[in-house]
Amino acid sequence: MKKMLAPALAALSLALPGAGHAQVKIGFINSITGPEAPIGENLTNGVDMAVEDLKKKGVNVQLIKQDDTGKPQVSMSAMEQLATGDEVAAVVGPYTSATANAVAKLANQYKVPQVVPAAAKEEITKQGYDFVFRLNAPAHQYAQSLIDAASELGKPKTIAFIYESTDFGTSVAAAGKDFAQKKGLKIVADEAYQKGAPDYRSTLTKIKAQSPDLVFMVSYVADAILLMRQSREVGLKPQAFLGGGAGFDTAQFESEKDISNLVFSVTQWTPESSPAAQEFADRYLKKYGKKPTYHAACAYASMTIVGEVAQQAGGDRKKIQEALKAGKWNGIMGSVDFRDYEGFTNQNELVMPVVQYQGGKSVTVFPKQLAKKKAVYPFPGWK
Amino acid sequence: MNVFLQSVISGILVGGVYALIGIGLTIIFGVMRVINFAHGDLLMLGMYATWLVFSRLGIDPFVSVAITGPLLFLWGAFLQKTLINRVLNALPQNQILLTIGLGLIMSNSIMLMFTSDYRILTTTYSSSSFSLGGISISEPLLVAFLITAVITAALYWFLLRTDTGQAIRATAQDRDAAQLMGINVQAMSVLAFGIGSALAGVAGALISPTYYIFPQVGSTFTLKAFVIVVLGGMGSVIGATLGGLIIGVTESLSAVYIASGLKELVVFVLFLGLLLFKPSGLLGKTRA
Amino acid sequence: MDRRPLLSRAPRGFSVLGLVLFVAAIAALAAFPSFVKKPYVLHMGVVLFLAIIQGQAWNVIGGYAGQYSVGHAAFFGIGAYVTMMLLELNKTAPWVGIWAAIAAAVLLSLVIGSITFRLRGPYFVLASISVTEIIRLAALHFKDFTRGAEGFLVTEIPTLKIGATEIEFFTKRPFYFAALGLAVVTIIANWAVQHSKLGYYFQAIREDQDAAHSLGINPAFYKNVALAISAAFTAAAGGFYAMFVKFIDPNTVFGLDVSVQFVLICIIGGIGTILGPVIGAMVLVPLSEILRNPKGLVQLGIVSSDSGFVRFIEANLSNAHMLVYGILVVVVILFAPEGVLGVIRRLATRLRRRTPSRGRTEPAATA
Known part of the structure; x- marks a missing residue:
């Protein structure tokens, strides 16, 4: 299968001058079906848009989507598959509090960097998990x-x-x-x-x-x-x-x-917060025909950060974790900085x-x- | 006192719609002895039909009852004739699984067609109410209640006064005897399932202005419908009417005086108690 | 009206061939992880064994004694919760806690049995559903005790020491063997029940409760016994499930869909037989997994990720796995109500009839 892909990849890198680096595999766990699917859709759209934008910047992400159907036990087996089967460099998601918390435990166990885009449960970043990062504000x-x-x-x-x-x-x-x-x-x-x-x-x-x-x-x-x-x-x-x-x-x-x-x-986010945010909202509206929710924005920002960091780190999980911890970004969510404070680990402090x-x-x-x-x-x- | 009266009134109004769902189920059970686990999904289809004609054609949900009812009647009759009919003499668990399977097919087909987005029908009167002696009464619920009352009365008349109605009742009482008497029990079953699903569809239309619509909405109502039917006595139309009102009021009162999170639990406890002490239901006849 | 299942004949005797096949299958499955190490494959193995245990457990009450409980999630959930809570709140190792879970489920079964066995037919089904719903709603509401919707997440399963060997529950391997062991025990117990006096009493009640009563078999008592046995194995499955998936909440272990799955495994395979639940699990588990997650096949190396098959499923069915599930149920009930096993037997009988050279006439009474 790799043999079949190689020419295709070569063609891609010829077509896109910026795409000199190899693809980075990133997992995305989300409620694609199930009762939480209507909100989950916003996250999918946000992530898809981020992957497209990353490509323009020369970051070639191979996105592996997993549906958790909103159930923690499904999200856990999805995470296991991403960590041990697909061997992704990092994971974005899942959406709901319960699934994100369940996946966090595994992310830390398998040492796969996980960025939680929009789950509110306090405990997710309160358990001292080095590999778990959260972009959104907690409950x-x-x-x-x-x-x-x-x-x-x-x-x-x-x-x-x-x-x-x-x-x-x-x-x-x-x-x-x-x-x-x-x-x-x-x-x-x-x-x-x-x-x-x-x-x-x-x-x-x-x-x-x-x-x-x-x-x-x-x-x-x-x-x-x-x-x-x-x-x-x-x-x-x-x-x-x-x-x-x-x-x-x-x-x-x-x-x-x-x-x-x-x-x-x-x-977590309004389009009014910055010109970049407004620009994102306009593009989103044009592309999907509806206004972006904060979930879409959080997912977009999470994916953008993870994609960039993962490529710089050459897909190495430990290096990605270190870079996420050390880095600081500015984008549609304002400034993002994963810090340790008030009992939280790797929590972005966001004014809601x-x-x-x-x-x-x-x-x-x-x-x-x-x-x-x-x-x-x-x-x-x-x- | 005000809180009490308010809870009773809104319980009765909601219970009216519950009753309609229950009546549909009880007719199906009465005639065929089939536990229809797809009943809530038939209701869901009624809701989607209502939503479609409202959003595409601008037809008011209360008017669209005239469309959703017949539509669901045809669909129910079709299901009975092609599928349900084949398991009439099968084991009860096979009947249950068949209807569960049908429910899954219906809800998931709808999901594929319309996605799992929540649909909200916003009519001009969706949250209108008027006050009566300090007690607020929801206008759309009151209208729904009145329509329910009219339909129930018409149904009584149909079952009691027409030949077909009497044939349906005879089939429900004793299928074999009815057949011997020359009643076409096959046709009665098709008719009963059609009426049952039409009533579920109408109930769906009636709650659409005050509720929301999504593909899995049915399951909440399926279990509730069973409780109502057993409460009233399986196969008894008056029983189901009464059962619906009782469940509505019970839920409402237990949310106030016990806990909001426990109102469904109270209903099930009541149900179980009744099953034990009077399994034939409040108005049901004991069957040999 | 004959309402007996088609395959209700009493099992007779002891088949040496069956035993040899059974032992060979266990040996092959036990050796399997030495050759295949992919966690995903072992994971699916565990899910399969769990489904077999669930099916066998339900079979005792539903298949042999003919009481179609659609409320087995009650026992499954109690098993899961007791094992989980003992581990998380009291640091009791799950292999100890599971006995408490089984005891709790048996106790619960006696309560539920004494309530619901007074009822028959559809009333019994509805009662079994209501009891389970009551438990689910109570578990959701009484947060101080059960943590409500938040549920429990396993923090750490202690290391199991047997003599000098230490087993750590990090990988899928120990779970695979534990599930296999539990499945084997359940199957053997099921066989023993079926071939004991108890099994005959159960079947007598299933065939004709009133006749059984007049023969001096106390239906209420034996139905309770059947339910207690069934509940015990169901609770074991629940406790195992909790440790394996590491998360439980009221909706995932007490939900109506869980109860339905118990019934489905048996119906699809063939009710009231030892082989039925095994076949049912072997049909249901891979099918729903392929539909939910066709990429699993890629991992197994069966198909390549760009094959037409995977693309077809992903494009058309990955959002529709529950739809296909529904269609499967309807098709089975309509065209093979006696399950896959029944279809196989029917075909086998037909085949044998066509080859008279064997000189053996298969009695029509197979059916």
């Missing part, structure tokens, strides 16, 4: 940014939590509860729900009866819209709705003007911008250095 940042923003904008005293009982939902909510207590907020409701239930009205009514100042919600895609629709129905009216990323950070949610208006959300949906458009409102508009606070009530 506590979601809660911290949102609650910080609310405390700056008003004087909330009580907070209610409603979140789906998945790994992501519980870890963001747990971090949120911790931080709320630190801030002296009283937790008046703590409701985990099974995702996919058609009716949250009774839960929301119960929360309404506590009249909390802040309502903090964590959910994946569609439940976010459902929760807000039913909040409107039952007339839940806190000072602010805080949406903990994910489902509250999608174009679909944004477009539901009736219910998304004035909801706060937190995100807080956005507010204003008339069907998300605008960055916090922190001040990133803010484009003033936030509307408190929530004036439903129309």
